[in-house]
Amino acid sequence: AQSVTQLDSHVSVSEGTPVLLRCNYSSSYSPSLFWYVQHPNKGLQLLLKYTSAATLVKGINGFEAEFKKSETSFHLTKPSAHMSDAAEYFCVVTLTSGTYKYIFGTGTRLKVLA
Amino acid sequence: DTAVSQTPKYLVTQMGNDKSIKCEQNLGHDTMYWYKQDSKKFLKIMFSYNNKELIINETVPNRFSPKSPDKAHLNLHINSLELGDSAVYFCASSREGLAGAPFSYNEQFFGPGTRLTVL
Numbered sequence: 001a002q003s004v005t006q007l008d009s010h011v012s013v014s015e016g017t018p019v020l021l022r023c024n025y026s027s028s029y030s031p032s033l034f035w036y037v038q039h040p041n042k043g044l045q046l047l048l049k050y051t052s053a054a055t056l057v058k059g060i061n062g063f064e065a066e067f068k069k070s071e072t073s074f075h076l077t078k079p080s081a082h083m084s085d086a087a088e089y090f091c092v093v094t095l096t097s098g099t100y101k102y103i104f105g106t107g108t109r110l111k112v113l114a
Numbered sequence: 115d116t117a118v119s120q121t122p123k124y125l126v127t128q129m130g131n132d133k134s135i136k137c138e139q140n141l142g143h144d145t146m147y148w149y150k151q152d153s154k155k156f157l158k159i160m161f162s163y164n165n166k167e168l169i170i171n172e173t174v175p176n177r178f179s180p181k182s183p184d185k186a187h188l189n190l191h192i193n194s195l196e197l198g199d200s201a202v203y204f205c206a207s208s209r210e211g212l213a214g215a216p217f218s219y220n221e222q223f224f225g226p227g228t229r230l231t232v233l
Contacts (some may be wrong), residue, residue: 034221038155043118043204043224088155101170102147102222104157 002027006105023091034092118225137205144210146188
């Protein structure tokens with residue numbers, strides 16, 4: 001069965017410094033992986049997705065993530081945090097065949113300090 | 115031009131009542147979903163419909179009944195509301211794949227959520 005673990009429930013960074021949000025997955029088959037962002041009292045917005053093409057995926061708002069099969073990781077990064085990046089971030093895994101059900105991580109709350 | 119919309123945005127009700135949440139998408143998608151987000155922000159799928167047919171039904175109490183009158187709508191009806199039903203409920207939709215089933219590469223588009231509070 002597939003699962004996803006977000007290693008940090010809270011991350012705080014200063015504005016202008018790099019962001020790293022960690023995600024590890026477990027899957028018996030080739031997974032599709034997504035990162036979503038949820039701003040306070042809002043719905044979820046897709047940041048980026050990995051679908052077995054390029055392992056380095058670029059998303060919106062300067063975010064990117066690298067799929068590393070050997071480490072079963074899909075960490076989200078951004079070179080320079082902005083105040084507007086403060087939100088909850090979810091890593092999601094789903095299989096590339098059979099079930100298409102989203103399995104969500106428990107979320108990482110990103111705080112950006114001025 | 116809202117892609118996935120839900121009504122109401124907030125719903126406050128008493129235990130034991132019956133309530134409905136409506137969801138509509140104008141993206142032309144074939145698959146729609148309901149998720150529950152608890153107080154710790156954990157998101158879990160409840161139901162999924164593809165072309166008005168139920169394809170995912172997680173371990174959800176049968177007090178919850180989804181209804182899909184057409185591909186663009188997926189409503190959630192909840193009978194005999196309990197305190198533990200308090201949560202934010204999200205509707206989502208996605209395109210189907212080549213085989214006529216939801217395709218895992220296709221991202222899901224989420225609605226703004228409905229915050230349900232049961233007193």
